[in-house]
Amino acid sequence: MRGQEPGRPFPNRAAITISIMLATFMQGVDTTITNVALPHMQGSLSASQDEIAWVVTSYIVAAAIMTPLTGWLAGRFGIKYVFLISVIGFTLASALCGAAASLTQLVLFRLLQGICGAALVPLSQAVLFQINPPERHAKAMAVWGMGVILGPIIGPALGGYLTDYYNWRWVFYINLPVGILAAIGIFVFMHESRRGHRELFDFFGFAALSIAIGALQMLLDRGELKDWFGSVEIWIEATVAALALYLFIVHTVTASDRSFLNRDLLRDANCVCGTLLMFLIGIPLYGTMTLLPLMLQNLMNYPVVTTGLVTAPRGIGTMIAMFLVARLVGRIDTRLIILTGILVTAVAMWQMTGFSLQMGMGPIITTGLLQGFGLGFVFTPLSIVTFSTLPRQIMTQGTAIFSLMRNIGGSIGISVVVALLAENTQTVHSRLIENLRPDNPLAHAPYLSVPYSLGTTTGIAALNAEVTRQAAMVAYIDDYKLMMIIVLLGAPLLLLLRKPRPPAASPVPAE
Secondary structure, eight states: OOOOOOTTTTTHHHHHHHHHHHHHHHHHHHHHTGGGGHHHHHHHTOHHHHHTHHHHHHHHHHHHHHHHHHHHHHHHOHHHHHHHHHHHHHHHHHHHHHHHOOHHHHHHHHHHHHHHHHHHHHHHHHHHHHHHHHHHHHHHHHHHHHHHHHHHHHHHHHHHHHHHOTTTHEEEEEEHHHHHHHHHHHHOOOOOOSOOOOOOOOHHHHHHHHHHHHHHHHHHHHTTTTGGGSSHHHHHHHHHHHHHHHHHHHHHHHHHSSSSSOHHHHHOOHHHHHHHHHHHHHHEEEEEEHHHHHHHIIIIIHHHHHHHHHHHHHHHHHHHHHHHHHHBBBBHHHHHHHHHHHHHHHHHHHHHHTTTTTTHHHHHHHHHHHHHHHHHHHHHHHHHHHHHSGGGGGGHHHHHHHHHHHHHHHHHHHHHHHHHHHHHHHHHHHHGGGOOOTTTTGGGGTTTTOOSSSSSSSHHHHHHHHHHHHHHHHHHHHHHHHHHHHHTTTTTGGGGGGOOOOOOSOOOOOO
């Protein structure tokens, strides 16, 4: 793409900005729009609770694996063509997701959607930097940030509306007009004058890490279904994951030329600690987005539209926090801002451990707002401190690994909390029914009222359904408690961070 000459307006800047922001907004909406529709997908495709989570994790894993390739592809083929193919691919994959006839098809098409969507956000940011002169970079990033933030905010409410008034397939079909407009705008208004050039890329390291991530994800997703290590499949997946990770580590340590994971990144304490912390933050970030809609619709019988509306304040809290952080950075130690965000997020998760089947909408809205606010206090400051001490020549690799670890944390977190949800529901259910015996006087009227009864088939069925609801609620609370502990475990990493230098460049956003 042509460079910006000082004092001259970039041709078609407004049209290019609108086109790329449509793509960014589309990708942002897609990160949250499917979550409220998961229970409807589950019923339509006859999937179990742990199986339907693959719809979310498949997208996150594919996007995580492909993100590090974005920079190399853009350098090799040019930003315009990579961006255009990504938008077209994402749009076609969305259409295929909407037309999926089985869970297998949906997961495969979501993988394709994640592969194509990985490049949209980083390339949109790069394009805005290129078409705007340095004095307009702050405004350009403000526009970019609004697009990134508004998508996840609108996603739950829009997903609820489309699922309720049409069906869950429309949460994917809604991408078609947006994607078509974005693709046309990019094709017509963007001009690629810089020839693609070859850059070294460590395909062996990339392949080894991708296989390790994929095998680990399969292990976590299918472990509960296959009785974990009582299954030959799980042993094979564990072996493949361990072997691929071993090869990746050995290759990274011994490679004489450029490796996928630059060893200079491992020598920077801020980069290592910040990336580990983002991995931990990714677990409640994505885990809560998956668990809440399932809990509200399956246990509390919330309509899908209501589910979308009560989960939307989480994004609003993040937006408010980011506005405040922009004013605080440079005035207050960045590490204290991050610590505040961690503590606020932990408090929100602690409040979620008080959820019950009798509560109203208030606790859901307030905890979501608080959690979003806390996460907003972590994202941008953590990006600043993580990259503040990195040499400029490895900054791109650092941001790629940072994004990769956030997505891996999210996908692993979703798999773990959903697996624990299924296992703990069964465990608590077995304990609750221990005292539901005919010889227990509390298991008869007047203590056990209609429709519950141990004397009739319908009464036993109703009693079992209610016990299952109560057991599931306890299991959800256990998951929220686990995520609270994980967030708090990240706090000591702040002690290892060095105070960042005054930022000379724009902060790198988390999305």
